Amino acid sequence: MATFFSDAFRLEKSVVDEYGAFDVSIINDLPLFIDPFLLFHSEKQEYRDLHESIIEYLIFLRDRAADSHVSDGMLRNWYCFPEVKQNWFGFSMVGNGGSGLGMDFAGSLHENLNFIFANFGEESITESSHLEKVCLVSSGVGRDNISDFVTNLIQDFLCTYTESFAKAHLREDQTREVWIDRAVFNFKTQSWQRKRYELPWYEGDYIILTPKDMLTRDDTWINTSDLINRFQDIPTAIPDGSLRASVSNYFERELRARKKKGRHPTKGKRAKAATETIRQFPELIDYYIKLKEDTGDDATDLSFEKVFATELFFSKRLREVLQPVLAGTDFYRVKPGTYEESHIRLAYLKHVIEDMGGWRIFYDENGKAVEREKDVQILYRLVWFGTPSDAGTEANDGRGPVDFKISRGREKTLVEMKLAKNTKLEMNLKKQTDIYQASSDAQRAIKAIVYFSYSQLTRVQRILKRLGLEDSKDIVLIDARKDNKPSGSKAS
Structure with missing residues (x-):
């Protein structure tokens, strides 16, 4: 493995x-x-x-x-x-x-x-x-x-x-x-x-x-986003009073030209005005970089935390939680068609997460849920090996990317891994899979939805009822709540 x-x-x-x-x-x-x-x-x-x-x-x-x-x-x-x-x-x-x-x-x-x-x-x-x-x-x-x-x-x-x-x-x-x-x-x-x-x-x-x-x-x-977000801090770091006044004046003119009469400028308008001001006064970038150099220790500390969190999520927890359990099953030995295999792997993954402690992989050391769709998708990809199927991801067949296209020869099955909190979940469930399925010439399509709270579950259930999908076997709900896992004695 x-x-x-x-x-x-x-x-x-x-x-x-x-x-x-x-x-x-x-x-x-x-x-x-x-x-x-x-x-x-x-x-x-x-x-x-x-x-x-x-x-x-x-x-x-x-x-x-x-x-x-x-x-x-x-x-x-x-x-x-x-x-x-x-x-x-x-x-x-x-x-x-x-x-x-x-x-x-x-x-x-x-x-x-x-x-x-x-x-x-x-x-x-x-x-x-x-x-x-x-x-x-x-x-x-x-x-x-x-x-x-x-x-x-x-x-x-x-x-x-x-x-x-x-x-x-x-x-x-x-x-x-x-x-x-x-x-x-x-x-x-x-x-x-x-x-x-x-x-x-x-x-x-x-x-x-x-x-x-x-x-x-x-x-x-x-980075650019930080430069724009911290734009208001940059002029205060400029020792030249004349340059500082010129920058402020130009920014205000750009802002007035973009905002609608009687309304406060939106965040997007402020960002565009800041970008244009920086293009006019490129020396502002040097002052911004100087601010970042002066706080360089924060960069080291923050990066260490981010790398540690990534390692914990994808490496340590995958080893500790998923691999030992899955290794004792037929998870890596099943060889049915792509549709059946996709369902079997999702069923195993759901079982491990819900019933065998696998939900812990989604939580940091402080007990906070890691709710990022890309992380869930990468995690799913990491358990798609030891198979004759091609588990491609982000396949784009002309109408936008889909999370996974499981194919073996001419047989294809699509799998979407989504979070319950996704604001476009209902639209996705209603239209997206049908479009992807037609575009990819796939035979079947499956949706897996991961939820982290009771409110997320009820929201998904309401959406499925509105769409008439509450009994669809191709909608797989995965319970990643940490506060709804009974002990072995209680479960029995």
Whole structure:
């Protein structure tokens, strides 16, 4: 039952933990990524050196950006990278594949370095330059782009880090010699060079380990949403009174131009006015980054908590709660059709969660429910292995994505994993599955709904009654309430 790296290589999880690496899932990407700010703020010199190498590369790109004759080929060479899927992090709901960095990312970064941030690397307000800076004004550049870019730029470190672990803890037959095409950048030749590593090898591909203390979840410490939300704090950090007055005046003008007469400006209007003001005064970004640098300890603490919570939810609890129970059943051995198999796996999962303590996987150490739909979907994906069926997720056959498409040859079954608190649940139940089913040419469709309180249950029941679905066997309700689990004596 190899679900995680330590399982696959027959190691105690503590061995990976003591090395400082995250014990990744080898079934599905987990929603973590590298935050470059954690490299900058680290007490480890090797991390700070990595951050400096990222800035050095961006300064190289800045110098090239001034050339109006840069070809598409050079843009692809300097900016476009594949996703490093072998680290098993990201936002993919299907295995560990992702789109990587394409020409849209290249164009945005190249333009920002050429026009808005032509002084990148020469800032006087902040302690350092930051990659996130050139992504703050581009709506098409997000956390996944930054993570992919950083992961590629420090791939040599990650591979060497993994190689050292492999030499210390793995047998020779568990590793393989691997050539990485874009491992090290040669500034003299202005090109990427190959390098060879001895890396863990599992089921036809290598695996890269990542230190926990450079990982975070949800967003980078320096990010666009935070910049907009904290916009009102930025002018107070500007020592130049004239600039401060100009910024405030421009923002108020933008706000008046957007708000309706006699009404207070909406949050969206304020965000748009702030965005336009930042474009007009890009130096505001340096003052914002300075605020983030000054509170860097908070970034380290918050990221540690987020990574620990992710590890607890997907790794420790899955091992402690689900795997031991499911291993003693036919859960991983059933081989009926996709519709029957989907129902059997949901029935087992429901039984484990409701009757055998599995509900604990949805609660943190303080007893608070973790109610995120993506988490539930990833958890479901992690128990879809040991099957001849293809359990694809987020399949988009023309009319929008569906959570899971279980297929085997020409036979297909759709499965949607939803939370009872989803505000669009009724609309989803009424229309979405029928649309997806027709679009995917699937034979059947199943809805699984997880609820965490009595009020959520009654809401779902009312919706099902209105839609005439209260007796449908293709609607599976899963009770994840912690306060409705009788003890063994009471249950009997």
